[in-house]
Amino acid sequence: MSIEKTLALALQQSLRELYNIDIPADAGLIQPTRKEFEGDLTIVVFPYVKLARKAPDMVAKEIGDKLCASVDFISGYNVVKGYLNLSIADSFWNEQLHAHFRDTAYGQAERLEEAPILIEYSSPNTNKPLHLGHIRNNLLGHSVSQILIACGHPVVQVNLVNDRGIHICKSMVAWLRYGNGETPESSGMKGDHLVGKYYVVFDQHYKEEQKELIEKGLSEDEAAQQASIMLEAREMLRKWEAGDETVRKLWQQMNQWVYAGFDATYNRLGIRFDKTYYESETYLLGKALVQEGLDKGVFYRHEDGSVRVNLTDEGLDEKVLLRKDGTSVYMTQDLGTAQLRYGEFQPQKMIYVVGNEQNYHFDVLKLVLGKKLEKEFGNSIYHLSYGMVELPSGKMKSREGTVVDADDLMDDMVQEAKNGTEALGKFDFPEDEAAALYEMIGLGALKYFILKVDPTKNILFNPAESIDFNGNTAPFIQYTHARIRSLLRKADGQEIDINGPIAENCELGTEEKQLIKTLYRYPQVVLAAGDNYSPALIANYIYDLAKQFNHFYQETPIFKEEDAAKRQLRLQISQWTATTIRNGMKLLGIDVPDKM
């Protein structure tokens, strides 16, 4: 049982005995003591003073006495203005150290026997390469998956590729018209970039043509509708839906190029999916659900023939679920894929990692499935809604070329890592090792930069300023880890057996105790990160830990320490710290080096 839980129960007991007050066992307000006060854990007694009808300090004192007597690891207490600061005995912290410092899986909860959590993320369109916004999505999805696994949950990671639709047809038309048979091989371009290039080409010609038509006297709307290149794209989509062989073949060819490109990017990011869905295979799903809603009378057929749902009672609007020509809209297939997945995995929860621009869509999806169709799985849908990545100039727009390309950015970061390393004069690496290190540092810096921010908030990225490598960054944390590994190598070289006989109840210095307290907290941070779907909690914790370690490292000699027990203690704390950093960073999808 955790120390907080033990204390909460003891507090509940004390309040009952002292004042006949009943509080829930988990309601005790217990927090780490602020460092400017003496003590380790603090109980705020204000909530009880009214019921106890005594002064705050008196209540704190009485509870303090009671807890001292009933909990053996409390070694003392002090009271400051209604705050009861409890001191925990060194022996308790020593026990924690000895119990965990060797555990390479520290922070991994026992696997729960339960239904899996399904998480969908990435979900790219196949008409353009990934940009920084997609990177945030991918990193979040991957990291939250790792965190949930660390919390003990079985997790199924899925991707839903949007491989069909008018946007892909645009690339296809432009490639046919202007491509001269260009391929990734012939051009040396990554496949997703090549297809993205023709998406832009389409837009350029489309705009030119519109301009010409407007000069001939057409209205803007008419020009947008009648431009020949757009008519061609529409015809292409119609043929695709009719199963036209030539169109399907070209479509497959160009999508294959894109997938090869995506795979390379996913690999570099360290991302893998358990299952990939393709919209070309799922876009017809959901029509049965729409019919079911009609039969139940919760949907209705509008006079123009479309099927709609009225959500005005819920504070939302009317929503079209099926076009008047009977074809699907986005919502239709999302209804269908939710049902499909539920049937396949019986997940306890379905998480969708999708930007907050789609909040409305998911509100509707949940309401329609849960409340209107009364599907149990509708209520298990959770929209992990994250903020946009913005540039100083505003939102990124693919067609206007104001996007930060994912592959380019990764290249830049790795180059930056190389420059930085060389500027610091660290050259003692073989070439292949150095390349791997730059990759680790560069991508680490990028991933951490994104993940340390609360997912719900927007991120501002300024391409003119490179991402930092100092301070609250991955390289700082990676460096701290490398330092510790260096210490441990040195211990090994001196044939000091860290795991050997353990000094019982070593007296703890301030820095040592502080580190143990922080390390002890890690599993709770992982659980909190899981509850809140927030890698940022892990990132901020690991930074705090690394910072504390560097302080300790500076203040406290290890190999110069003559007392063997103390040296042993410090090495054990160091090892526990290294493991926790490694495991925590792993949850962010970031690797840490042994040397840097």
Next chain:
RNA sequence: GGUUCCGUAGCUCAACUGGAUAGAGCAGCUGCCUUCUAAGCAGCAGGUUCUGCGUUCGAGUCGCAGCGGAAUCACCA
């Protein structure tokens, strides 16, 4: 216009879900490499937490109003 979200140091972000004197990094200024890796450590400076009213023993956090910004309100996805 309706709905939702956001507003904390010059900049980028924290603040354990209502608790003690709001903390970090970057940028600026000072020190520390014959000593376990200076991508580090220590220090200085920087705040009316957008404004006002309210609830509370206690508000950056909750409520109301205003100001400013973003998203959304498609038979696009």
